[in-house]
Amino acid sequence: MSKMEAYRCGVGDLWKRQTGETYPRTFAHRMGGCQDLIQRLELSVKLGKHKGCVNTVHFNPTGDLLVSGSDDKEIIIWDWAANIKKLSFYSGHTNNVFQARIMPFTDDCSIVSCAADGQVRLSQLREGGRVDTRRIGKHRDRAHKLAIEPGSPYIFFSCGEDGVVYRFDLRTQSPTNLFTCLAFGANKSSHSAIVRLNAIVIDPRNPNCFAIGGSDEYARVYDIRNYHWDASTNEDQPVDSFSPRHLIGNDRVNITGLAYSNQSELLASYNDELIYLFQKEMGLGPNPNSASSEMSEELEAPQVYEGHRNARTVKGVNFFGANTEYVVSGSDCGRIFIWKKKGGQLVRLMKGDKNVVNCLEPHPYATILATSGIDKNIKIWSPTAPNLIPLPDYVEELMESNKRKREQRAHISFTPDVIMHVLRLQRRVSERDGERRISREDFEGEDDEDDDMDGYAMDFTTDGDDSSDDGDHMNPRDCIIS
Secondary structure, eight states: OOHHHHHHTTHHHHHHHHTTSSOHHHHHHHHTTOHHHHTTEEEEEEEOOOSSOEEEEEEOTTSSOEEEEETTSEEEEEEGGGTEEEEEEEOSOSSOEEEEEEOTTSTTOEEEEEETTOEEEEEEEOGGGOEEEEEEEEOSSOEEEEEEOTTOSSEEEEEETTOEEEEEETTSSSOEEEEEOBOTTOOTTSGGGBOOEEEEEEOTTOTTEEEEEESSSOEEEEEGGGOOTTOSSOOOOOSEEEOOGGGTTOTTOOEEEEEEOTTOOEEEEETTSOEEEEOGGGOOOSOGGGSOHHHHHHSOOOEEEOSOOOOSSOOOEEEESTTOOEEEEOOTTSEEEEEETTTOOEEEEEEOOSSOEEEEEEOSSSSOEEEEESSSSEEEEEEOOSSOOOOOTTHHHHHHHHHHHHHHHHTSOOOHHHHHHHHHHGGGBOHHHHHHHSOSOOOSOTTOTTSTTHHHHOOOOOOGGGBOSOTTOOOTTOOOOO
């Protein structure tokens, strides 16, 4: 390691810590985002007790436990570092669990979840391993995402394909229906005006604000202070909206994932498009239709992250690093992409799944990443490699392949309703077809970068007559992850 690399990776900070010039916590915070650690990430733990693809992973606030949910409708709590399943229980959902979250300041005893059945449920862990679970809310369509108010053991939000955003307070009997998200300029009485929601996130620096995204090109930001708890006069009234200029008016795209950084930057991942980072000043206002073309042209373009492909499932996206210095996403090629947030440079590429990586959950304070996808397991990545791991030789070919497939698909135009319908149908492909494609045992050496690209060469395509009405069948295209 050169002197410059050593300084960059914290030797100077280490000296300051040892001499008392820097607090240990400050040192750990700065070191957590060091690129040296990112380039040493390798598979350290594989958690494999689910019977279906894993749709959600989430660390508790202290980072010692991990909760997961799956198509098997089970929720599992893990001591991930010891590779021990501490508790497994039936969620009470009647369809695939899309998200499960541990509420903060509840001694890890309160878990909220949502699923393809539209239910929002509360599971409470009792003494002796007993679990009480009950329904506390219901969307009219699939419920993809939950967002917990930072530091609150009671308050969280949900969103679903019915376009509704609910606010829950566990101290009350029922949730508040805040509003139904509608397309800008659409006839409010028309069912087609509803924006089917895939994602909801809360700004960590200003918990009064939250953002949602779904079946159109706009990420919308709302202020909870504009709403009444009795829901008597609540309407869809965003305070700002964001979209890349070239996607405005494109009825083919939709947002599958959102994330806020510690600096209130908003990250949006688009289906069969790219990932974009928006600064606050890039907003189009409460109604982008009223924004002048001159104003739109004057806005700075968002940072772009490319190389992956997001087409087969509803993928999440996230920030990574102690100061959210990196952007991380899964891909249809089974890889995990990690870019520098500033500049968009790809710095790490890891094989995370035999088929598709969907979920990426950073540890609350360590440089550790949990991921899941079509495989029936969860993978934990830690910076334990003895040497820096470079990008594989085939990275350019892989990225070009993803780009080519994305551009080929772009020639086919679908409405947002059709896109969401196709994603739902992908869950109904026959089990025979799914088992034929993924009948191998769990692969060895997931991070072996010299595997001649076999992990991304597979292309899962099915003819229309392969579909089945049996929603219990699983296939590599079967997981729709929020």
